[in-house]
Amino acid sequence: MAMPMRSNVSSVVRVFRRSLHGSSASNNGVLSPNTKIAGVFGALMNRGQGKEGVRDGPNAIREAGLLTLLKDCGISFRDYGDVEIQAIASDDPWKKVKYSRTVAGGCKQIADKVQTIIRENGVPIMLGGDHASAIGSISGHGLSQLEIHGIKDPAATAPLAVLWIDAHADINTPLTTATGNLHGCPVSFLLKEMSPYIPRDIPGFEWQQPCLTADRIAYIGLRALDPDELFVMDKLKIKYFPMQDVDKLGVQKCVELALQHINPNNDLPLHLSFDIDALDPSVAFSTGTPAMGGLTLREGLQIVEYVRSTGQLSAMDLVEVNPTLGNGYQRAKTMEAACAIIAGALGKPRQAIPYKLDFDLPRPSDFSQ
Ligand SMILES: NC(=[NH2+])NCCC[C@H](N)C(=O)O
Ligand SMILES: [Mn+2]
Numbered sequence: 001m002a003m004p005m006r007s008n009v010s011s012v013v014r015v016f017r018r019s020l021h022g023s024s025a026s027n028n029g030v031l032s033p034n035t036k037i038a039g040v041f042g043a044l045m046n047r048g049q050g051k052e053g054v055r056d057g058p059n060a061i062r063e064a065g066l067l068t069l070l071k072d073c074g075i076s077f078r079d080y081g082d083v084e085i086q087a088i089a090s091d092d093p094w095k096k097v098k099y100s101r102t103v104a105g106g107c108k109q110i111a112d113k114v115q116t117i118i119r120e121n122g123v124p125i126m127l128g129g130d131h132a133s134a135i136g137s138i139s140g141h142g143l144s145q146l147e148i149h150g151i152k153d154p155a156a157t158a159p160l161a162v163l164w165i166d167a168h169a170d171i172n173t174p175l176t177t178a179t180g181n182l183h184g185c186p187v188s189f190l191l192k193e194m195s196p197y198i199p200r201d202i203p204g205f206e207w208q209q210p211c212l213t214a215d216r217i218a219y220i221g222l223r224a225l226d227p228d229e230l231f232v233m234d235k236l237k238i239k240y241f242p243m244q245d246v247d248k249l250g251v252q253k254c255v256e257l258a259l260q261h262i263n264p265n266n267d268l269p270l271h272l273s274f275d276i277d278a279l280d281p282s283v284a285f286s287t288g289t290p291a292m293g294g295l296t297l298r299e300g301l302q303i304v305e306y307v308r309s310t311g312q313l314s315a316m317d318l319v320e321v322n323p324t325l326g327n328g329y330q331r332a333k334t335m336e337a338a339c340a341i342i343a344g345a346l347g348k349p350r351q352a353i354p355y356k357l358d359f360d361l362p363r364p365s366d367f368s369q
């Protein structure tokens, strides 16, 4: 009945927005001021696959308004800028594997960046860049956890669980990869069980050690594996929920079971590695290796909101965004989806940006001349 007049509706919105920007105090369910802050950085990695434009992903996500969105939600963050990947001259292939020195060097820089952010009490949010960058982010996260727990041996298994959301398993080895692209291999570099299958003389990776065991990683969204990858996953008894499981069980059940497996007591810090190509190309077309039949944006949000609800999210990757692919509409949708996934993981509720609990609606008297 008492519908405010149109001009008052927009005033309500303006007052509401101003009150959110005003202070970082109570922000209604989103990261409270004394929890960690999100440490956003770009990983300008593009040598893990063949398409240059993925290097522009981080800035396209920023330009689409990620930081404004986080701010409007009362999510504390700091932008740590970009990790520029140094192109190594004469980076000749090692057997089939392309650009191993450049990718490995870049991953080392990324690992250092992640450790810096965690030391400063941040939750690293890596914007990619191709998925080879996860060798860096997860290694850095693992080393940070060893440091936090006072474990001196850098070869120890890090107290860490990884949830990998992707159309692909990215568990090829330098010897099984058909494409020679390292973005299809990061998981094999990270798993202890895979180390007998990783050549130690692959140039550039001398610094890197596996930090995870196969029972600490699970996948959701798979639909485009290479046969060797499926073999490895079954052999190592890795938990995975391909798209047919998402259809049969529902995505909520898949995350629940995945997390129960990798983090049964919910006491391990969680690394969420989200490849945008997990989403269906109808939502996220601007990516280098799209695969039909993927997650809806709603399913993607359901996953990250569940992860958020565990309270264990400790680092996140959002990778494989390539703004040079697709038309303007597809690009805009991809960027919007990327922003929504990140904000959802950091506590943005889906229905609206949060309101302040001490907020009151404007009264007619506030507007009387
Ligand atoms: N991160 C990605 N998008 N990976 C796609 C990998 C595709 C393929 N399995 C390969 O090894 O080349
Ligand atoms: Mn993928």
Ligand SMILES: [Mn+2]
Residues within 6 Å of the ligand: 131, 166, 168, 170, 183, 275, 320
């Ligand atoms: Mn991937």
